[in-house]
Amino acid sequence: LLDIVWYTESMHAGIPVIILDRHRLQEREKPGLELTVVSVPSYACQRHTPLLHHNTILTDALSILAENAELSENEGRGVAFRRAAALLKSLPQEVRGAEQLRGLPCLGEHSLRVIKEVLEDGVSHEVETTTHSEQFKAMKALTGIFGVGAKTADRWFREGIHTPSNLQRSGHTLNRAQRAGLKYYDELNLPVTKPEAVAIGQIVERAVHAVLPGAEMTLIGGFRRGKQTGHDVDFLITHPDEGREEGLMPKVVSWLEAQGFLLYQKTTGNSYLESKEGPARPASNMDRFERCFSIFRLSTDNEGREIQTGREIQTGEGPQTYSPTLTNTDPHTHSDTHPHSKTDSHPLPQTLVVVGDHAQKVSWVLGNSQCSGPRSWRAVRVDLVVSPYSQFAFALLGWTGSKLFERELRRWAIHEKAMTLSSHALYDRKRMQYLRASSEEEIFAHLGLEYIPPCDRNA
Ligand code: DCT
Ligand code: MG
Numbered sequence: 001l002l003d004i005v006w007y008t009e010s011m012h013a014g015i016p017v018i019i020l021d022r023h024r025l026q027e028r029e030k031p032g033l034e035l036t037v038v039s040v041p042s043y044a045c046q047r048h049t050p051l052l053h054h055n056t057i058l059t060d061a062l063s064i065l066a067e068n069a070e071l072s073e074n075e076g077r078g079v080a081f082r083r084a085a086a087l088l089k090s091l092p093q094e095v096r097g098a099e100q101l102r103g104l105p106c107l108g109e110h111s112l113r114v115i116k117e118v119l120e121d122g123v124s125h126e127v128e129t130t131t132h133s134e135q136f137k138a139m140k141a142l143t144g145i146f147g148v149g150a151k152t153a154d155r156w157f158r159e160g161i162h163t164p165s166n167l168q169r170s171g172h173t174l175n176r177a178q179r180a181g182l183k184y185y186d187e188l189n190l191p192v193t194k195p196e197a198v199a200i201g202q203i204v205e206r207a208v209h210a211v212l213p214g215a216e217m218t219l220i221g222g223f224r225r226g227k228q229t230g231h232d233v234d235f236l237i238t239h240p241d242e243g244r245e246e247g248l249m250p251k252v253v254s255w256l257e258a259q260g261f262l263l264y265q266k267t268t269g270n271s272y273l274e275s276k277e278g279p280a281r282p283a284s285n286m287d288r289f290e291r292c293f294s295i296f297r298l299s300t301d302n303e304g305r306e307i308q309t310g311r312e313i314q315t316g317e318g319p320q321t322y323s324p325t326l327t328n329t330d331p332h333t334h335s336d337t338h339p340h341s342k343t344d345s346h347p348l349p350q351t352l353v354v355v356g357d358h359a360q361k362v363s364w365v366l367g368n369s370q371c372s373g374p375r376s377w378r379a380v381r382v383d384l385v386v387s388p389y390s391q392f393a394f395a396l397l398g399w400t401g402s403k404l405f406e407r408e409l410r411r412w413a414i415h416e417k418a419m420t421l422s423s424h425a426l427y428d429r430k431r432m433q434y435l436r437a438s439s440e441e442e443i444f445a446h447l448g449l450e451y452i453p454p455c456d457r458n459a
Contacts, residue, residue: 040087042105043416044408044459045449047090051226051458055088055095061118061127062088062111068130071139071150077110082404084111086459095119138162144189146295146381147177180264180295184379188295191229192380200233200296200382203261204252208237211251215239220399221383226455232381233296236399242389246270249290249386256294263379264295270386272424288424289395290386299377391424393437398423400440405452405459413447421447 041047053059066081087106088095098116101107107115117124130136141163142153161167164185167174174182181188201219208215218224221234237252239245249267256262272288387395398406413421419435420427426435426446435446444451 040090040104043412044083044086044090044405045412045452045457047086047459048452048456049086049090049405049459050456053089053091054093055091058088058095058115058118059085061114061124064127064130065114067140068136071136071143071153073150073154079404079407080108081111083408084108084115086404086408088115089459134162142167145178145185146181146188147175148181177264177266177293184263184295187379188381190378192231192233194223194228196298196378196380197223197230197233200298200380201235204235204256204382204384207252207255207259207261208248210255212239212244212248214241215245215248218396220385220396221401224400224454225402225458227458232383234383234399235385236392236395237384237386238389238392238395240389245290245386245388247290249292249384252384253292253294261297262294263297265292266294267292272391292384294382294384296380296382297377298380387423390436393439393443394421394425395423397440397443400454400457402457402459405457408459409447412449417447419447 062081062085066078066085069075069078069081083106087104095101095115096119098112098119101112101115114124114126118127135157138157138161139150139153142148142156142161143150145164145167156167156170156172159170161170161172164182168182197219201217205217208217216238218236219234220236221232222230223233237245237248239248249269253262253265253267257265268291270288270290385395385399397409410421413419413426418429420429421443426437426443427433428435428446437443437446441451
């Protein structure tokens with residue numbers, strides 16, 4: 001009875017997806033197809049989810065609600081919205097009517113209601129209310145400070161602190177990470193571009209090779225999935241001779257510090273021990289590798305190389321400018337970050353001046369005309385992780401993301417395969433043994449999943 005308008009066997013983890021056109025039979029002349037996706041697998045790790053997809057308006061709306069739930073520490077609700085958004089990202093076509101979604105997995109009542117509203121009215125009332133809410137705005141601004149989580153931000157919000165400037169004036173005692181987060185707030189909230197990530201990679205690689213020749217380094221996180229910008233840059237380091245990587249991080253950090261590349265760093269040792277952990281440990285142990293959270297001082301002209309800004313700057317003649325949203329009002333913090341700043345308490349807008357034809361080179365200066373002098377560096381969040389060679393494939397898979405993709409992999413492993421997956425290992429609970437792997441492909445195979453390349457893990 002139905003026309004098949006689209007069919008593929010490869011689109012969704014080998015499970016045929018059939019899109020049917022009912023309209024064509026009923027009202028051939030009517031524009032717009034009524035599409036029904038008959039079979040889409042329910043775990044995001046069974047699907048291909050590209051970076052660019054067809055349903056951004058819907059996924060943007062759901063992401064805001066997910067973010068709000070996460071900031072309110074309602075994890076379950078956050079995951080539900082994230083799963084619904086991920087499903088929409090994996091669809092091969094734009095959704096034009098809610099009826100097209102009938103029978104699809106991952107779409108709860110609440111998500112469907114929001115989707116329907118956006119499809120019919122162009123906006124969702126709930127999303128609008130959320131984005132305009134003081135609490136949401138404040139929680140976003142405060143958790144945007146490196147070192148500040150939802151719990152702390154909520155406590156401050158209840159005390160009337162809504163912005164980083166409020167916090168600065170509050171006299172609260174902050175820890176070292178939070179002090180650095182506040183100091184570099186504007187820059188750390190600017191997206192890091194791919195060329196910036198590559199430039200940092202070259203520096204870190206130099207450090208790694210200087211202290212341990214033969215060590216290998218891989219760009220992980222969002223950039224490995226093909227993103228052109230990110231909130232940070234993540235690297236995974238290993239060495240083919242297992243054991244040589246032990247204690248590597250402090251040496252790398254010392255090298256970087258001696259060269260003046262680090263504005264902040266906190267290193268934690270590797271606390272993972274397979275024999276001690278046992279397979280019953282929770283599957284999520286992202287941070288047990290030797291790891292360094294840092295704030296990198298990235299020169300815009302390292303060794304004469306130019307760094308492109310990935311940001312689209314306003315078009316127009318002459319120097320083009322970009323103004324970050326927040327202004328810093330603490331003269332001490334400001335003078336440290338921006339050596340030529342005024343030392344009064346007026347908000348000082350910072351301006352990114354793009355020099356050259358096509359935003360080839362950037363330098364930071366203060367927007368105030370009294371203060372001249374370019375700043376040739378910016379602060380960037382960088383995460384370094386060291387893994388033993390035998391755990392490298394697991395670390396690579398666990399650190400490539402997306403967060404939801406990882407969560408879904410672990411859920412699939414435990415619920416469908418009775419296996420425990422972490423960034424260190426895969427344990428088969430039925431056979432009571434660890435399953436070794438030296439590539440991501442092997443891990444997918446152990447899990448009985450089609451291999452999904454990094455560019456399709458953008459769930
Ligand atoms: N990760 C995870 N679960 C977490 C945090 C991180 O599985 N709770 C994994 C997935 C991504 C990777 O670690 C790096 O984390 P982020 O840098 O936070 O994510 P990203 O995808 O790289 O995002 P961005 O591009 O914004 O940096
Ligand atoms: Mg990242």
